[in-house]
Amino acid sequence: MAQASAxxxxxxxxxxxxxSASPAMVTIEGVIRDLAATNIPIxxxxxxxxxxxxxxxxxxxxxxxxGQNLVRIACASMESSRFLAxxxxxxxxxxxxxxxxxxxxDEISELDPDCQRKxxxxxxxxxxxxRSGCLSARVISTTSRNLxxxxxxxxxxxxxxxxxxxxxxxxxxxxxxxxxxxxxxxxFITKHAGLLGKPRPALSARIREALVNYSxxxxxxxxxxxxxxxxxxxxxxxxxxxxxxxxANGSRPSISQHVxxxxxxxxxxxxEAERELILKALTRTRWNRKRAAQELQISYKSLLYKLKQIxxxxxxxx
Numbered sequence: 305m306a307q308a309s310a311x312x313x314x315x316x317x318x319x320x321x322x323x324s325a326s327p328a329m330v331t332i333e334g335v336i337r338d339l340a341a342t343n344i345p346i347x348x349x350x351x352x353x354x355x356x357x358x359x360x361x362x363x364x365x366x367x368x369x370x371g372q373n374l375v376r377i378a379c380a381s382m383e384s385s386r387f388l389a390x391x392x393x394x395x396x397x398x399x400x401x402x403x404x405x406x407x408x409x410d411e412i413s414e415l416d417p418d419c420q421r422k423x424x425x426x427x428x429x430x431x432x433x434x435r436s437g438c439l440s441a442r443v444i445s446t447t448s449r450n451l452x453x454x455x456x457x458x459x460x461x462x463x464x465x466x467x468x469x470x471x472x473x474x475x476x477x478x479x480x481x482x483x484x485x486x487x488x489x490x491x492f493i494t495k496h497a498g499l500l501g502k503p504r505p506a507l508s509a510r511i512r513e514a515l516v517n518y519s520x521x522x523x524x525x526x527x528x529x530x531x532x533x534x535x536x537x538x539x540x541x542x543x544x545x546x547x548x549x550x551x552a553n554g555s556r557p558s559i560s561q562h563v564x565x566x567x568x569x570x571x572x573x574x575x576e577a578e579r580e581l582i583l584k585a586l587t588r589t590r591w592n593r594k595r596a597a598q599e600l601q602i603s604y605k606s607l608l609y610k611l612k613q614i615x616x617x618x619x620x621x622x
Contacts, residue, residue, distance in 0.1 A: 322491045326481035332359070332473060340366035345443040345468050347412075347451070350475030352591055353523030356446035357410060359475060364406040369442055372405030380411050380593055381604070384418040391426055391439065405441050412445040412468065413454055414594060417461075424464045443468060448591045478520040478527060485516050488524060492531035502535055511540045514547040521583070582610060 324330065339346060340363050348356040357376070364374045377390050391407070409415075415423065426439045445468045454460035478485065489507060497504040507515075511534075520526055530547075534540050581600065589595040597607040 322484070322487055324481070325483040325487070326476070328476045328481055329484065332475070335471075335473065336363050337366060339363060339471060341368070343442055344470035345445070347469045347472045348444065348446045348475060349451075349472060350446075350448065351477045351523055352448050353525035354475040354477055355524050356448075356475055357408065359473070360406075360408045360444045360446060363444060364408075364442070367406070367442065369405050374406045374408060375441070376408045376410055378410050379419070380414040382415060382419055384416060384422070387419045387422050388426075391423075407439065407441045407443055409443070409445040409468070411447060413447040413449045413451055413460060414592065420461045420464050424461060424467065427464075427467045450590075478523045482516050485520075485527065486512050488527055489515055489531055492528045493535060496528075496532045496535040500532075500535055502538060505534060505538055505540065507534075508540060511544050514544050518547045518550060578610065582607070 324333070336359065346360075346363065348359055350356055361374060364370060382390065409423075427443075428438045428440070451460055451465050451469070455462040455465045486507075489512070493507065494504055496502075515527070515530075522529075530543055534543050582596070585596040585599045586593070589599065593607055593611070594604055597604045600607065602610075
């Protein structure tokens, strides 16, 4: 019997979607359809760039709350002084929080201890009558870290972990769902050809093979940036060269053989060294961007900008 396909929403703002052939994503699609009809808090885990926010938005769109707002709170940049305001409640808790819709806590593992405490206090106690200042919106949280380990180490409140973890779904990295790479690449090629007003290039068999054989440490975000590069240059040869060199050498190419200017060579070498340092810092800190920024001795905003430059973050802050 033929394998069913899952419909997985794309990162596009227009609500388009990509059909997935990956068994893991087919399973996830079935689960989220069942979960969407409930109010159970959902925790989405997975590496950076695996589409956690996209899946959160799909759950909202499939739910009875789809006519209400989905409010996204970027936990990594959240300050304690404005956290309650972001939740939609007053600082003193006299007014109730949102009475409908969905709240998405993006990278909840990066909330500071005070924000964690305030969020825990905002959760309902399970009583039928919801108290003033209490959240009644559907709660979906995302994280790229192991929250159970974080709670065990004392960096995340265990009580809050159990509140947000009604159901936990792990999104597989792109290297574990290679069946979807060609379809995603085609989608992003079409998307950015339209956005850039350029002809839509056709993907050759050679570039498709290179895309499938690459490990994609930046996952779907990195694939989209590669597709954008192919459209902008209207030339897949540079992308093929880069991907095949990575596969052969086990690392990204240091300096393109097409660069001749000494200044350009210096810039290319500097960018590659910077990329390697950032990836090593993120690996050591288990993708905690605040800690990585401290270790690299740069500001958090500077790190987000650099992550965007090297293809490990969306064009929008996440």
